[in-house]
């Protein structure tokens with residue numbers, strides 16, 4: 712119940728899927744959570760659900776690809792709590808993906824602006840507070856697509872791979888301030904963007920794991936909670952796959 716008690720957390724893309732599971736678990740474990748997203752209704756609904764269970768969360772409309780939205784979201788969390796302990800950069804552009812020849816500049820732009828620049832904007836805004844506190848944990852939600860080749864998704868894959876470098880660089884530069892920065896790499900996780908049972912892609916995903924199944928958002932959230940919490944006080948700069956063993960083969 713208290714693994715992140717009294718900590719202040721921001722989760723981007725927290726209204727749905729993996730981000731939602733992370734918000735709910737952080738709140739259940741005692742954190743105050745700012746849910747930053749562009750899908751207002753599911754975001755607000757989720758916050759109401761957290762409140763009903765006695766947790767503390769607030770929804771904030773923020774398009775992570777806009778620097779000013781990131782600044783406003785971080786400001787909101789600081790105004791209410793005076794600090795930021797946990798930042799989980801989870802939002803990504805998850806539109807239709809293509810191989811190199813079919814990929815458009817627009818697709819590249821969106822992938823880079825949301826996942827990479829979004830992570831950068833939020834991190835840049837949160838870091839000064841973490842430096843002042845001499846403590847902080849940043850969890851970047853990446854993907855096993857940064858670790859293993861996969862079909863028709865060059866812009867998404869390249870962006871996610873860039874996030875691994877971003878994580879290492881941030882961990883190196885801000886480790887001396889006791890700020891930990893880690894990457895989580897989910898494998899096939901059942902969310903609204905995923906193939907479902909009966910689809911060929913779903914079977915292909917299950918067959919590619921060692922555990923023989925897809926994962927669930929809560930299973931990524933448990934790993935995010937660990938990295939966010941003081942239990943991971945000596946863990947920084949790591950890439951943690953949560954992928955049923957996909958990348959272990």
Ligand SMILES: NC(=O)c1ccc[n+]([C@@H]2O[C@H](COP(=O)([O-])OP(=O)(O)OC[C@H]3O[C@@H](n4cnc5c(N)ncnc54)[C@H](O)[C@@H]3O)[C@@H](O)[C@H]2O)c1
Nearest residue numbers: 724726727728729748749774775801802803854897900902
């Ligand atoms: N589902 C998977 O199989 C899987 C696998 C590997 C990695 N991931 C990663 O996990 C993360 C979450 O994916 P998901 O499956 O939960 O998807 P999802 O669509 O369920 O959730 C993504 C959330 O991000 C929000 N979002 C999108 N663009 C945004 C923006 N510009 N500003 C703010 N919020 C924005 C959406 O509104 C949504 O709430 C992504 O980074 C994705 O790349 C997912």
